[in-house]
Amino acid sequence: MAGTKLIITCMKNEGPFILEWLAYHRSIGFDDFLVFTNDCDDGTVELLDCLAGHGLLTRMDNPYLQVEGAPNPQKGALAYAGGLDQVAAAEQILVSDVDEYVNIHAGDGTLDALWTAVGAEVDNISMQWRLFGSSDVDSYRDRWVTEQFDHCAPKFCPSPVQAWAVKTLIRTTGGKWPCGRFKQLGVHRPIEPGRGATRHTKWVDGCGRPVQDKFLEAGWRFGTHSYGYDLVTLNHYAVRSAESFVVKRDRGRVNHVTHDQGLAYWLRMNINMERDDSIRRHLPRARAEYARILGLRGVKTRHAAAAKAHRAKIRALLAREDMAAFYAEITSPRMKLLSRHLNLLTRGQMDAGPESVPEEVFDRIERVPDLMAG
Amino acid sequence: MSLPIVASLWIGGSLSFLERVCLKSFVDHGHRTILYTYGKVAGVPEGVEVLDANRIFPNDNYIRHAKSGSPAVHADAFRYRMIELQNVIWIDADILCMQPWDFRDQWVFGWEKPGKLVCNAVLGLPRFSKTLKKLNALCETEYPIPPWAPPEEKARLEAAAQAGRPVHVSELEWGVWGPSALTHFLNETGEMQHVLPQMAFYPISFRDRRDLLVPGDVIDAQLDAGCYGVHLWNRRLRRRIVTHENGVPHPDSFLGRALARHGIDTADHPIPDVPPGQVLTEREEAALHAAPRPSSSAPAGRPSAARAIPAAGAPDPSKLASQNPNVTARRPAALAALPVTEWKQSADYQRAIDELEGRTGNITGWLTPPEEPVKNDNILIVTSMKNEAPFILEWIAYHLGIGATHFLVYTNDCTDNTNAILDRLQALGHVTRKPNPWDPASGKKPQHEALNDAVKQDCYRQADWVLTIDVDEFVNIHVGDGTFADLFRAANYPNVISFTWKFFGNRGVHAYEDRPVTEQFTACAPEFIPKPRLGWGFKSMVHSSAPYARIGVHRPLGIEEEDAGKVRWVNGSGRAMPDQLLTNNGWRSTKRSLGYRLATLNHYVLRSTESFLVKRERGRINHTEHDQGLDYWTRRNYATETDDRIVARHALMRPHLDAFLADDTLRGLHADAVAWHKARIAYLKDQPDYRQLFDDLRDPDRPDALFIDKSTEELQQDPEEAEDAKAEDAKARAPSPTPERRLTPAAPLPSAQAVSVPASALDAPADARWDEGRAFAHARGGFHWEGPDNALMFVPNSKRLVVTFDNIHVTRAEGPRWPWGFDVLFNKMGASVLGVMGSQRNWFRHDFVHDSFEALAAQGFFERFDQVLFYGASMGGFGALTYQRLCPGANVLAIAPQSTMRAETLPDEDRWRWTQKLDWSARYEDAAGHLDTAGRVWVIGDPYFRPDYDQIVRLMGDNVTWLRTPFMGHQLPNAFLTMGMLKDLLYGAMEGTLDAPTFYRLFRARRDLPRFQHDLLMHAEERGKLRSALRICEYTLKKRDAGNIKRTRDRLKEELAAQGTRAAAE
Structure with a gap:
């Protein structure tokens, strides 16, 4: 039996945004999800556990505090995941976040179409981010992220450095490790190449072109020579609405707990220079899946609870003087x-x-x- | 994917049709198109959004090039700023869009000179582009030292800067911020890797720019699918259009067709006539308008845009085209003082001529008063005659009456008493007669020989004026009393006057009478007959002060450029002739130079029907080898108008004529001449061929020459061939419906039976629906081969073959089956037809079809035809593209075709699933990769309809043209039929003339397809383009009354209004 198509992700208080993300990625062909959570208080865990009960995903508490030498929750989780049977059973693995959407332009927009487009022999596809800004949306509403936000960074966006970061879809069949010829899952790409891995791995970028040789060794972003979105874009909704961003700021970033997500972060990541609504063509399919999942026992109420918690959090934060000022500034x-x-x-x-x-x-x-x- | 926004900047003046067509071409190809302007600009075409250029680049430090006054330097800086601030592609207002600009990248620029220079007339750069940053940094300094300047130049600029006198950008070489800067920085940053080939935007080089105005497909032949736009070189081209095309490009030129394609009317927004290099600085402009103006015509303030046509023809002094110091905007004083006899023709022609006079009046001036008095006493008329005896006295008397003083007449081979009459007139002192020194064996022309000799004569040397006209030409002067003297006065004493012909026809005057020709024939042509070009021929009178090398039949010749300032040349309206006439040797008036207001050259070329017989027998003076037959008559018999103004001048003629007839000798000679003429008529009418001609000429159904349009220069044609063709023409031109266009019929084909049937064909009839066609094919000497699910039907017809393939819809049709498009192809176009039919929707996947084509090819079947076209839609398109490889050189027209249905090749193709059961492993499974040997391949399809797109992109190649039908989906043939363009497509493909411009012109008809309107509307709404959506509604409602569209329009209006309120609130 063919292996699963797995997404591994870490979450902290992402409750209102989970369902759309799950439905969308199921609709394009992912069929297994491994979610690590830490420090959630907005109904994220409840919703995820409910979904897990319906067999849609696996949720675990993030074990990063137990993993030796793990610098942050995400890396700890990935190190831990490498030893799981669920991961070993996967034929395709993507490490991704709930604010990232795999937007495939090839064929009918499914994973299969993407693999067909790049060719049968390819092992890894590094999908480049396109940063989506707030699109001038100030208030949180329980509406689809993929519909609300279509303002984004230009295709050619060498600055900020984050704009061209990649996430890598791995086909594991080429090697003996859980992620193929590489020993370890990384946030952006598999790391620690096994013997011959750099020679034998067929690795392409979002245009289906082979990545540069040095990227095979290391690297988490593309430069002016391999940027591009011909076959796939990783839509990155880093800020969403201004209100949601206030919550995000309060929460701290999963991977950079010590950094302040202040004005400079907003300035850097809230890019509204162009429009890209190419993801809309996939939404009918996602909507059908969303409706199906929402119909599963207990899901609807838990989603509503998460949205409600998010709204409450927003209200609470904006009641604070410093946060209100921050909100006024970014809007x-x-x-x-x-x-x-x-x-x-x-x-x-x-x-x-x-x-x-x-x-x-x-x-x-x-x-x-x-x-x-x- | 939505198309990028394009934007341009327009500085000064209203837009002419040139800019209008360019901007409109982007709108028509679906681009949002923006025009930035400083202040109000007239003539912006519909669909173009106008925005204030100050919002990008404030006007406070506006820069013009010092040498040329051109605002281009400013425009350079503007475009770099604009694309730094907005996601738009810059276009110069002289880029004509040829197809939608659906570029993948945001780098949009192309070679103007491959490997050397990238022009910035089209420029798209990502906003984070380093090149863009560097360009803007360069434009920040007004005293740049271009890094790419040659070392000496750099040293000079650096030295000047060191010395505290830096050189301002406006004083540098042309284009320091322009293409050279762009090219330099693209190379420096490595962004040159994105450059598009020259074909993309600059396929027509500066050197070839004039071809844009040449009728025919000389331009189109150079363009291919990689051409996104054509740079029109406006700055130079607009000048040429004014000076050489009368301000209007030929309708069949590349530019003319573009105008038609985009619905731009040249008359609405003509090109302002400003000489090159005469772009005025603001200071000069101000000075000009402050200068005193002629009191009679000066409107207050600044004249409005060029479209205003002042009835009085008062040119704006700043717009005078002439460099001649003798030309001014001031009307000659005498012109106002002298009466002008008005003439009215049919309303349409009157309007045309009034507009023309108005338009030329706007740009041509009048003569300045002469510096010293001019001697105009001796006016000599030089002419050649052969057998004109009965017409001489009137002609001489009339011209004496209006002021001619002497006649130099050359005669040759006269058999009537022409010579005797002239000799008597010579004795009376009016005429000098010379035998024409012309030697018939010399190959030269008698009239030219006469003129060469004339200059040696004393009377010529003594003359102040020399006028060369023939005895059937009368100078009719409408100003003052109708004399030369009045004309000289009215025109401020010119030294050359050109009189334009007006043809006087016959209008049923069959019998010869000894009465003044000018009285008998008053039926004539209207004045507005730009074609045939003969119609506006002119003759000239030349003063001894005019600088010229020799006299020609029509005009003085050999005017040296340095003498141009001595020329005082006017037309028949007394207006200064355009400068370029001095050197171009033109002998016909043009829309720029025509003038009839003050004088006309009445040309009585036919006279009575009886006299015409004599004329024909004589042959024409100057074209002795031509036959003056029926066609000559038909082409000159203009009689729709009546002009009898010359009759009023008979008072001037009468005393002289009376005096002649009072002379016994002359009266007797004239009587002899009349008798001789009558006798000749009687004799000729007895000759069967002349009798026939006489009868033919009197045929009352013969159309007026006005309705015989033929633009070809009759004089240049081979006379015999032309004669036949014209006689044919004359018959065909009679008001009958245009005959159906047919392909050239050809000799009967060699018997089709010679082709042997492939082994896989069935012996027995396979499908009853084929019975009728089978019988037809056999009866016509064709064949009808049948396999289990397919049949090949061939019917010979001409040397052109169309191989037409069924699509899936027709396979299911009930009743007798014919090849797809058979009626049009066979009956209307007259092509031989090989129809490949199916009784099943099997994509021709059967050995029988493969074998049949291989058998035909092996037996040289296709070689019997001059041209072969493979044709089909969808499944039929697959067939056409697939089997053409057996007929190398064939053209292919494939509409929304498949390249293959093989799942391994195109796994995403999920239409017609059952095709997966067909055998895709055998021969001819894929059309892609086999198109190299074809002639031209046209593939028509919707680039936005993914399944078709995926099929079509596989087919691209050098000889393949993809004609795009955005948002039309897959069902194209029906749409083409509804739009009435299918037949034109077929003709074009058959003849190999189909090209993108033609296609898109035809394709404009789609705007009126309801389906297209709905799709476009939906698309616009989906993208949130409410204003575009509203425009679509308005357009649709203009064409048809549709309730749903009305509702949508109202809803859109409300939404827009609500948006406006919201915006205002914010």
């Missing part, structure tokens, strides 16, 4: 304007945050006609 017209013209900022300004942007820049962009509105 200000100036920030919205900047998010359409990030190419005018220097790297220094990008890192330093919006206060460092000189007035002339605003003078220039304030009068520019907004053509994206259509």
